[in-house]
Amino acid sequence: MKTLVLGASGQIGAYTVQDLVEFYKAEVIATSRKLTNVRKAMADLKLVDRVKIMELDASNTADVAKLAKAERVDTVVNCAWYQTNLSAMDACVQAGAHYTDLGGFFDTTLKQLQFDQKWKEAGINATIGLGSTPGLTNVAGAAGAAKLERVDTINIYCTWGNTLPAKEPGWPGYSIRTVMDEFTQEPVMWLDGKHVKQPVLSGETTVTMQDPIGKITTYYVKHSEPATMGRYIGKGCRNVTFRIGFPSTDLATFKTLKSLGFADSTEIPVGDARVSPIDYLTTMYQRAISKSRGEAPPREEYEYDAFRIDIFGQLRESPAMVTYHIITWNDPERGISSARDTAVPPSLVSQWQATRKIKNPGVFPAEATVDPIPFFMEVGKRKIRVEEHFTETRRFY
Amino acid sequence: MKLSVIGAGGVGQVIAGHLARAKEATVKVGDIDRSRLREVSEASGGRVSTVRLDARNPDQVGRLIKGSNVVINASHPRFNQLIMHQALKRKVHYIDLAGYSPTDIFAQTKQDAKWKKDGLVAILGMGEDPGLSNVMARRGVDMLDRVSEIRIRDGETSTSETFPFIALFAPDVFLEEAVSPAHYFEGGETKTSPPMSGREIYPFPQPIGDVPVYSMDHDEVHTLPLYLPKKPNYVDFKLALTDETASAIKLFHGLGLLERKPMRVGTTKVSPLSVLLSLLPPPSQIAGKIRGNAGILVEVKGELSGKRCLQRFCVTMSHDEAYSKFRTNATSYLTGTPTAVCALMLAAGRIENRGVIAPECLNAERFIDEARMFDIQVQVEKTRW
Secondary structure, eight states: OEEEEESTTSTTHHHHHHHHHHHHOOEEEEEESSHHHHHHHHHHTTOTTTSEEEEOOTTOHHHHHHHHHHHTOSEEEEOSOGGGHHHHHHHHHHHTOEEEESOOTTHHHHHHHTTHHHHHHHTOEEEEOOBTTTBHHHHHHHHHHHTOSEEEEEEEEEEEEEOOSSOOOOOOSSOHHHHHHHHHSOOEEEETTEEEEOOTTOOOEEEEOSTTTOEEEEEEOOOSHHHHHHHHHOTTOOEEEEEEEOOHHHHHHHHHHHHHTTTOOSOEEETTEEEOHHHHHHHHHHHHHHHHHTSOOOSSOOEEEEEEEEEEEEETTEEEEEEEEEEEEOBTTTTBOTTHHHHHHHHHHHHHHHTTSSOOOEEEEHHHHOOHHHHHHHHHTTTEEEEEEEEEOOOOO | OEEEEEOOSHHHHHHHHHHHHSTTOEEEEEESOHHHHHHHHHHTTTOEEEEEOOTTOHHHHHHHHTTOSEEEEOSOGGGHHHHHHHHHHTTOEEEESSOSOHHHHHHHHTTHHHHHHTTOEEEOOOBTTTBHHHHHHHHHHHTOSEEEEEEEEEOOEEEOSSOSSOOSSOHHHHHHHHHSOEEEEETTEEEEEOTTOOOEEEEOOTTTOEEEEEEOOOHHHHHHHHHOSSOOSEEEEEEEOOHHHHHHHHHHHHTTTTOOSOEEETTEEEOHHHHHHHHSOOGGGTTTSOEEEEEEEEEEEEEETTEEEEEEEEEEEEHHHHHHHHSSOHHHHHHHHHHHHHHHHHHTTOOOOOEEEOGGGSOHHHHHHHHHTTTOOOEEEEEEO
């Protein structure tokens, strides 16, 4: 299979390229807006001789289409920022290539789904929102729904952290730009069969995750799962919520950065220059990520990404609940961080598209086209651990 | 009396205000920012004259201070040497609020002979701390036969709903101090400890109470062992930081936001620190929007008549009081007022010292008495055992 990866120098993109090469022996064209960045990323992961490296701006539809056509790629994986999703998809239609990405932060996701008919006519598949969240979480929702006759509510919880004694403030494990968006944009949840806007950081609730995490406090955050799951899971699904339990150091970090004004895009005077605070912060983040990627891998499991998905519904006239616990630790053997839980799913789905395991033409969220059990087993090979719990209620009255 | 003030920020405005109210004082204020000059002129009821001035320009500085008795650098410590040089040239007494670095302070002190020869005095670090803290330390030392330890604790604690991070004096100086190694004096030598180390919960008198404090590098640690007539065995300085502020500082440091090296973003090239500073509110704009108190505590331990003796000197002021009485915050008030007191005493001939000195060289009892007339009440607590 031949795959074009956009944003291959980013926090996730580089690992997606690695997964495609190492697990599927795919022919990969690794691209990013700046050639030096993608070259360094590939060098850090020792992939320079195993992939084609090129400079390509994911927001430039014409350039992406031209390259995809010239190289006759089977699939395109967009690991660049979600604002480039629509232009990248446009290019795929022109080139006749299947497409996947890491998510559209709700609004862009809904826009992408509107192109379903166009993609049906083009005979190609776009399965969008295929990171960890969205991605693994949507598939877990589908898996739980498959075990039930009716679905009432799906609650999704996400957290991350480490077992180090000192909690130092640092950059997040995903784009700081997205983090700032999460802290400033009102989240939308699927409640009573409708999309309902909520205040920023509302919906506080405590939830119990698996050991060693335990109880965490979580808040509503704008995310793509409530955009799609109510409609695509079906079976009467009336409620879909998404919450993040920020580790307390990170919560303080993000709140401070936001209240200082770092989330704003309006330019401010700095000496004689004018600077957009969010652009500046994003550049700093990208440099920090690039710098840390080359460092020596840790020798034990110490940092994790974890999800809990609760699907409530009915089976055989009784209430039932399916719970998925998904946890990914850093992999000391391969020297890869827990961020691989976001980098692996798009590689996997891209391969399924190329091998026609996913073949329906059109634009779909993950819950609509990804077969859960084989998916979980495949990610399990990369030590992304999915565990299913099923609780059926029996009434003796 | 002719007095010049360079710098019309939060502290400069307090200084200018006091000087303007003094009888027979003619006050000139220079600043690079016209809006700050307008503010200081309005606040003084037009009693100060203002000049737009770039403190980096020696000729402009020289022209401002020509004919003055005293010049005060209330702008930034990096201009100390330039302004001091002009003051010596123009035969003007000099006062600043803090040293730029220990090396810079020593370069200033090395000019002692020149200043003595011309009958002039340069008083280094005459604010709240350094400044009033040094004076209180000297008062304590004067009342003992022998000194063993001096501990200086700055207990300023402020909270605000509007601002997530507050710096009530030059933010860049504050941040730099917080992440630089701390110095303390022990057994005859200056020693180093890591940045943000030495955390302890320190008991300040009410209304401050128990607050977390951290070791910081501060001028007092460098000058007190040199200038005090009775040498202490130990001198240290710690600054109160709320846990939120300490976390914010660690955050800025961890993310590289305190770097001074310019970074290219798009078509501009600016340092992370300058972006951070542009987002922090300047101290002059915070007054009235914060809660809490400013205060310093100086503990002097030693021997008196064969008995062990501990003296605790303390000055506090709430931000509410500073705002309702003086339309400023308590830190700016407690920093600028000792400077103004010193400048007025100097211009009126009530300071005899000559050469380059630190505040601990002044007549401490006299200074504390004069400061009382400006709402600075030094409380003393003595224990003997």
